[in-house]
Amino acid sequence: MGFFHLSRYIHNLSTWRQSRTCSLWRILRLDSYSLSFGIKKENRMRHRKIERPKFGEHLHEFTLDNGLRAWLIQRKGYIHKCALLVFDYGSLYVRFRIDGRTYETPFGIAHLLEHRLFEKEYGSIFDKFADYGADANAFTSYSATGYHFDCTDHFYECLQLLIRGASNLYLTEDALNKEKEVVICELKESQENPGNLLHRNLLNALYATHPVKVDIAGTVESVKNIDCKAMYLAHNIFYRPRNSILVAAGDIEPKRFIEVVSESSSEWKDNGKSPEIIIPKEPMSAHRHYVRAKTQMARHKVAVAFKDSFSPSDKTLARRIFAAELASACTLGHSSEDYQTLYQEGIIDDTFSAAYLADRYFGYFVFSCDTDKPRRFVQSVKDVISKRKREGFKKEEFERLKKRALGALLASLDSLSHTVSLLAIGQMFGHLYLDTLKLLTSLTPDNVLSVLKEVCTEKKCAVSVVSPLSDGKST
Structure with missing residues (x-):
């Protein structure tokens, strides 16, 4: 998922696509x-x-x-x-x-x-x-x-x-x-x-x-x-x-x-x-809160997710997605303080990932890892999220991670293949990748925290565990 910004021009173009009676020249006449x-x-x-x-x-x-x-x-x-x-x-x-x-x-x-x-x-x-x-x-x-x-x-x-x-x-x-x-x-x-x-x-x-x-x-x-x-x-x-x-x-x-x-x-x-x-109407809460399966493997795989809800026609969708991506990075991204703490305590390892995954029709936070202690991992993730919701994000750390995100975007533009993907997929969201800087700099710790508080709740949480066949414990 790229970093996009709403564009008035693209919104007008989307409107034109839905109405054949609208004059193309009327939409584009300004520029x-x-x-x-x-x-x-x-x-x-x-x-x-x-x-x-x-x-x-x-x-x-x-x-x-x-x-x-x-x-x-x-x-x-x-x-x-x-x-x-x-x-x-x-x-x-x-x-x-x-x-x-x-x-x-x-x-x-x-x-x-x-x-x-x-x-x-x-x-x-x-x-x-x-x-x-x-x-x-x-x-x-x-x-x-x-x-x-x-x-x-x-x-x-x-x-x-x-x-x-x-x-x-x-x-x-x-x-x-x-x-x-x-x-x-x-x-x-x-x-x-x-x-x-x-x-x-x-x-x-x-x-x-x-x-x-x-x-x-x-x-x-x-x-x-x-x-x-x-x-x-x-x-x-x-x-x-x-x-x-x-x-x-x-x-x-x-x-x-x-x-x-x-x-x-x-x-x-x-x-x-x-x-x-036609996409069926989906309840805001998670359908099930816990699922477990077994297969031939050495360690447990665990994923903790929180279900987001929005409309694909929401004009602020790009801003919300970017804020959620930043919330994920600030909460348990590899450069966050809490990631370092959990890593040093042995709760997570190099298999850990934190992300916000979204398309125009769905979105969710997900934190996953290979572990020998699934329960401890799940509780640790929830504890960190609760702490962030309670204490907020430190301004210095927030600005550092925001600059890191911008740096990653600018570096990715060196790749022609990646840039054409950003432009094409961004247009389907109604956004132009070149406007990302404006969107990024406008986000505040409160903007990002509000998304985390809204989405990461117990009723929207689901945990998936895949365990080794030899494991007989209830995890």
Whole structure:
């Protein structure tokens, strides 16, 4: 999860996406201008340039007539180039409504679609990327699916492959069945992993009905139920220009970039209809407070989590997520005083982690570790949180950890691949990564403490334990 800041412009753009009657020029008139770049008149687009001297960033945002938003992070002198095409479609999107009709698709379909999309009648597009010396890959998360490549040469050829490969789906029953067998094998293997078991049980304890309970790849039974009809339905509804964001970075000329994007997407049409994602209403309290499983392993694995609740349309969501991330770091992050104390006492070791994990549709604090004394670990985590809620954060330590977070962000911007991810995923939250500094500096110890107090309560707490088969004690 990156550090983002709310942007009035992005909020307006999101509003425009939901209302086809709203004029794009009306939204962009304050800081945009129209460019043709030698493209046919009917393919004119809007272009906005963003300069941030403090970050040394030069951004170009283009919006094509078909709704595709293309961003360019221009960094002159860089040899490395990369691009990422992200779709607002993830594993949570199994129920949705469009044109007054409700659809329900099997869990795991977004992940399976990602596996099959670049396999065409003429062969694998990944092989063509390799022919150009590019490294290409893809991912599926709870609310996004992305396809990306990194290269030093043949950038524009790879960009064409990326856009054209994603805009159409080729599928046969035989090919789909073979891919389903691969995914089912992966699911069965992951079920035997103690870490995966710990995390999956934790989510099933935290949530009663939320689809985050189900693995991103689905279940063995749900994958078996996916057919070609469901795959084409998902692609037609979610793999649309208006439902995607393209981000490229490197020493790339804006004119040539948008020419290639426009040409490559000229046949990619959009029906202008956005589906309504249906997520079941979830109680604020944890579904279960304690779960335990056993498997073949040497030590106990323990996770203590606290369930957060918010709306994906909340305009302050970015601020809340950042405050929660900072709360996690200040409470039991590796640079916090209490972490050092627990480490010296032998309650935690190098396997310990503290984090706030969130997407647009869910969020939770989680503290986990391998340990020989599960009860002591759980109680120690709760004691530290109670202490922080009671005493607050020391201003000096808070400022130090805040500066550390900012330093980590600035360092991450050296990576083009990481930067394009920050921009693309941030846009899905309605935020621009360059505004992080303003958001970060505005947070106070009281802001961060209020999130910790609100979320970290007993009724919102769930504990997951995975123990060795030989352990007969109740932990």
